[in-house]
Amino acid sequence: MNFKIFINKYLKIYSNLVTISTFLFKGFFVIKKIAINAKSASRELAIKTTSEKNAVLRLMAKNISASYKTIIKQNKIDLLNAKKAGLSNALTDRLLLNQERIEKIAEGVFQVSKLPDPVGEIIHQWKRPNGLQIKQIRVPIGLIGMIYESRPNVTADASSLCLKSGNACILRGGKEALHSNLAIIKILQSSLKQKNFPVECISFINNVDRKLVDEMLSLNGIIDVIIPRGGKGLVKKIMEASKIPVIKHYDGNCHIYVDQYADLKKALRICLNAKVQKPGVCNAAETFLVHEKVAKQFLPILIKELKQNQVLVKGCAKTLKLCDTQKASELDWFEEYLDLIVAIKIVSSIDEAISHINHYGSMHTESIISKNKACIKKFEKGIDSAVVLSNASTRFNDGFEFGFGAEIGISTDKLHARGPVGLRELTTYKYLIKGNGQIRT
Amino acid sequence: MNFKIFINKYLKIYSNLVTISTFLFKGFFVIKKIAINAKSASRELAIKTTSEKNAVLRLMAKNISASYKTIIKQNKIDLLNAKKAGLSNALTDRLLLNQERIEKIAEGVFQVSKLPDPVGEIIHQWKRPNGLQIKQIRVPIGLIGMIYESRPNVTADASSLCLKSGNACILRGGKEALHSNLAIIKILQSSLKQKNFPVECISFINNVDRKLVDEMLSLNGIIDVIIPRGGKGLVKKIMEASKIPVIKHYDGNCHIYVDQYADLKKALRICLNAKVQKPGVCNAAETFLVHEKVAKQFLPILIKELKQNQVLVKGCAKTLKLCDTQKASELDWFEEYLDLIVAIKIVSSIDEAISHINHYGSMHTESIISKNKACIKKFEKGIDSAVVLSNASTRFNDGFEFGFGAEIGISTDKLHARGPVGLRELTTYKYLIKGNGQIRT
Numbered sequence: 001m002n003f004k005i006f007i008n009k010y011l012k013i014y015s016n017l018v019t020i021s022t023f024l025f026k027g028f029f030v031i032k033k034i035a036i037n038a039k040s041a042s043r044e045l046a047i048k049t050t051s052e053k054n055a056v057l058r059l060m061a062k063n064i065s066a067s068y069k070t071i072i073k074q075n076k077i078d079l080l081n082a083k084k085a086g087l088s089n090a091l092t093d094r095l096l097l098n099q100e101r102i103e104k105i106a107e108g109v110f111q112v113s114k115l116p117d118p119v120g121e122i123i124h125q126w127k128r129p130n131g132l133q134i135k136q137i138r139v140p141i142g143l144i145g146m147i148y149e150s151r152p153n154v155t156a157d158a159s160s161l162c163l164k165s166g167n168a169c170i171l172r173g174g175k176e177a178l179h180s181n182l183a184i185i186k187i188l189q190s191s192l193k194q195k196n197f198p199v200e201c202i203s204f205i206n207n208v209d210r211k212l213v214d215e216m217l218s219l220n221g222i223i224d225v226i227i228p229r230g231g232k233g234l235v236k237k238i239m240e241a242s243k244i245p246v247i248k249h250y251d252g253n254c255h256i257y258v259d260q261y262a263d264l265k266k267a268l269r270i271c272l273n274a275k276v277q278k279p280g281v282c283n284a285a286e287t288f289l290v291h292e293k294v295a296k297q298f299l300p301i302l303i304k305e306l307k308q309n310q311v312l313v314k315g316c317a318k319t320l321k322l323c324d325t326q327k328a329s330e331l332d333w334f335e336e337y338l339d340l341i342v343a344i345k346i347v348s349s350i351d352e353a354i355s356h357i358n359h360y361g362s363m364h365t366e367s368i369i370s371k372n373k374a375c376i377k378k379f380e381k382g383i384d385s386a387v388v389l390s391n392a393s394t395r396f397n398d399g400f401e402f403g404f405g406a407e408i409g410i411s412t413d414k415l416h417a418r419g420p421v422g423l424r425e426l427t428t429y430k431y432l433i434k435g436n437g438q439i440r441t
Numbered sequence: 442m443n444f445k446i447f448i449n450k451y452l453k454i455y456s457n458l459v460t461i462s463t464f465l466f467k468g469f470f471v472i473k474k475i476a477i478n479a480k481s482a483s484r485e486l487a488i489k490t491t492s493e494k495n496a497v498l499r500l501m502a503k504n505i506s507a508s509y510k511t512i513i514k515q516n517k518i519d520l521l522n523a524k525k526a527g528l529s530n531a532l533t534d535r536l537l538l539n540q541e542r543i544e545k546i547a548e549g550v551f552q553v554s555k556l557p558d559p560v561g562e563i564i565h566q567w568k569r570p571n572g573l574q575i576k577q578i579r580v581p582i583g584l585i586g587m588i589y590e591s592r593p594n595v596t597a598d599a600s601s602l603c604l605k606s607g608n609a610c611i612l613r614g615g616k617e618a619l620h621s622n623l624a625i626i627k628i629l630q631s632s633l634k635q636k637n638f639p640v641e642c643i644s645f646i647n648n649v650d651r652k653l654v655d656e657m658l659s660l661n662g663i664i665d666v667i668i669p670r671g672g673k674g675l676v677k678k679i680m681e682a683s684k685i686p687v688i689k690h691y692d693g694n695c696h697i698y699v700d701q702y703a704d705l706k707k708a709l710r711i712c713l714n715a716k717v718q719k720p721g722v723c724n725a726a727e728t729f730l731v732h733e734k735v736a737k738q739f740l741p742i743l744i745k746e747l748k749q750n751q752v753l754v755k756g757c758a759k760t761l762k763l764c765d766t767q768k769a770s771e772l773d774w775f776e777e778y779l780d781l782i783v784a785i786k787i788v789s790s791i792d793e794a795i796s797h798i799n800h801y802g803s804m805h806t807e808s809i810i811s812k813n814k815a816c817i818k819k820f821e822k823g824i825d826s827a828v829v830l831s832n833a834s835t836r837f838n839d840g841f842e843f844g845f846g847a848e849i850g851i852s853t854d855k856l857h858a859r860g861p862v863g864l865r866e867l868t869t870y871k872y873l874i875k876g877n878g879q880i881r882t
Contacts, residue, residue: 043799043823043825046822046825047822047823126844128842128843128844132833132837132842134843139825141855141856142825142855220680224855224856225855225856239661239684240684243680243681245686245854245856247856263878266878269878269880270878270880273880273881274880277880277881277882278881358484376875380873381487381488382484382488384484384487384580384583384871385871386871386872387871387872387874388871388872388873388874389873389874389875389876390873390874390875390876391875391876391877391878391879392573392874392875392876392877392878392879392880393876393879393880393881395880395881396573396874396876396879396881397872401569401573401881402569402575402872403567403569413686414582414583414665414666414869415582415665415666415686415688415856415857415869416856416857418869418870418871418872419871419872428855428856428859429859430825430826430827430828430829430859430860431827431828431829431838431843431859431860432821432829432830432831433828433829433830433831433833433837434817434830434831434832434833435830435831435832435833435834435837436832436833437704437707437710437711437832437833438832438833438834438837439710439711439714439715439718439833439834439836440714440718440719440834440836440837440842441718
């Protein structure tokens with residue numbers, strides 16, 4: 001009996017060791033190999049012309065459109081697995097592809113082919129007294145690692161934006177969308193092949209083991225940047241584990257400050273739009289700050305309208321005296337609700353509003369509603385956010401609304417890219433210096 | 442006896458626990474508190490005008506100059522400690538401050554006051570069809586953490602560059618220079634005070650416990666970027682430990698490719714300059730790649746001159762057949778010698794040169810010597826380095842040589858800043874959007 005237990009135990013340890021070492025020696029090297037090949041492809045891609053890249057993008061769009069039946073077939077497997085796993089309706093809907101949605105994906109890829117190519121753009125150029133001519137030009141970053149969740153459209157969106165900006169990418173999608181992603185990837189890669197681009201320009205990790213993400217995040221020096229796309233949980237994990245620089249789309253605790261000099265009719269319209277039009281997105285407003293001089297006039301009307309739009313209102317102590325709302329706690333000021341909930345605070349000055357935002361905000365998007373130019377200027381200078389608006393809805397912090405065309409996300413970082421991340425933000429620069437024999441003395 | 446041992450052991454454990462908890466609860470919170478105060482100062486600094494900042498810088502320069510005796514007195518303590526610790530002559534010389542060197546430091550600070558202020562610069566501006574006016578403007582990054590080694594001049598250099606670009610900084614210098622650094626910091630902070638700037642704009646960590654560096658590197662969200670300045674060992678450690686984005690000045694394995702269409706007279710002059718003029722710096726050349734069609738004519742002359750300049754030459758197998766040199770190993774191609782040593786390889790094509798550089802190089806600075814425009818273009822496109830020169834010495838990758846004035850380092854990163862990091866690279870941007878009541882539909 002004892003002997004049997006011993007043998008069983010031994011076998012269990014042994015099999016664990018085999019699993020671990022298989023992973024270590026196979027899994028790791030597989031990812032590294034994929035990344036090295038993708039990096040090598042990135043160098044070929046970097047020197048392709050705009051028209052060569054556009055031709056591939058147009059072909060991809062056409063092929064996605066034409067292959068909708070194949071994609072839907074693979075998508076059905078994912079949907080079936082989702083059902084078995086008991087995925088929520090919202091998540092299942094994110095996963096779902098039908099002909100209309102696939103057409104939209106194809107259209108997105110086609111639109112990217114029409115955007116201006118940032119690669120090669122001269123940012124600055126000047127001549128030095130010693131005759132050296134210095135040019136700062138835009139170049140692709142190199143190899144971009146994308147880690148994302150269940151929406152399969154990201155596979156095509158991210159691939160097309162990376163390709164247009166001359167970057168190879170290595171994609172790791174969520175396990176829920178594996179079959180849909182693989183179907184899309186197959187089409188993208190065969191389009192690359194048809195146009196004589198290395199297929200490794202768009203590389204995909206088809207093993208959904210979470211540990212492979214950690215291996216991917218350790219490939220500093222091969223992968224140049226990681227862009228996570230998904231919920232806060234995913235982004236936080238990646239931030240903490242990554243040895244590679246991350247451009248992240250983190251949280252949007254956005255504010256609207258209704259100044260004492262506000263046009264209250266505009267303020268009402270903008271507050272409602274920023275909260276109600278699409279509450280689940282990062283540029284929706286989460287807190288309204290209202291100057292005490294207009295609070296008595298403004299808040300009852302605003303709160304009535306909010307309630308009519310099914311918004312749950314949480315007010316500060318002063319607000320509670322004016323209107324019937326729930327009480328906001330200290331934690332509410334930090335909250336990104338992403339829902340039909342809003343916190344409201346009455347402030348006694350613009351300075352209090354600025355301090356509140358810089359303390360509790362996530363430095364994403366804030367708007368001031370005011371007719372006073374000095375107040376607007378003060379707000380613009382004092383607020384340390386990616387996008388500062390005046391007299392417009394926070395919902396305008398968006399690549400399409402900026403005129404960038406598609407975007408890969410909205411960066412909450414301060415370095416490299418801030419706000420909407422479009423094609424230009426997917427590039428870096430290098431300096432080209434032309435001399436005539438100059439040496440340093 | 443046993444009891445005594447027990448008590449001693451107990452006391453030892455107890456005292457260790459006290460030390461650890463004192464550090465954890467005091468050390469950590471001290472750094473965090475310094476950083477929070479510095480961050481708050483950064484918001485006041487961000488809205489100071491150019492002339493206000495310049496006035497402080499001029500006063501700092503004046504005060505450094507005037508206080509040279511105090512600085513020298515404190516520097517002598519550091520020199521004495523260095524002697525006791527048996528520091529090498531080279532390191533001791535880095536530490537040494539005399540009146541002339543202090544005058545140079547003051548002059549450096551004064552020069553920063555004369556550089557153009559990047560803050561507020563409009564990078565792009567455009568109008569959207571819906572009437573929104575979008576402006577992308579330069580703003581300070583916020584709070585910059587500098588971690589550096591024994592040169593006390595960095596204290597003044599970094600502080601003045603951060604101040605001019607509107608950033609607060611939190612400095613952590615090497616323990617060898619502690620007294621000199623503190624003397625300089627005192628002068629800088631009293632100058633801030635005299636001009637009504639918060640002294641926390643330039644914060645200094647005077648506790649040299651290495652663990653405090655780890656604590657500093659964990660303050661993601663308070664400190665916006667870390668800039669290490671020092672040897673590769675220091676930079677590597679910081680890269681690995683930091684939870685904050687790092688702009689790093691890492692290694693410079695720079696190449697010169699002498700093309701088959703090179704003006705060999707110029708090639709000779711440039712190769713010698715790039716290797717010999719200042720071999721210990723990052724933009725000195727470490728490997729020469731020579732096209733086989735000119736190798737026979739060029740290499741004997743080059744190698745003779747190199748040897749006359751005390752350079753140790755390591756050649757590839759083909760080079761060995763032409764000249765008497767040591768044999769280069771595979772590892773030599775990766776090496777940043779920072780010394781009078783050079784590796785030489787004969788290549789059979791420009792493509793081989795490009796592949797070699799992209800494989801072995803550190804993507805810092807490379808130069809092609811050629812009269813052929815197509816070859817220059819191919820090299821410029823194919824090389825993935827921060828600075829690509831033609832017909833000039835690699836030594837020109839430098840903030841002063843670019844006309845940036847002072848620089849805080851030369852970035853080997855691809856994101857945010859690449860190549861010389863001057864005032865502009867110490868800024869980020871934000872978007873200001875002016876509307877007239879626009880909402881999203």
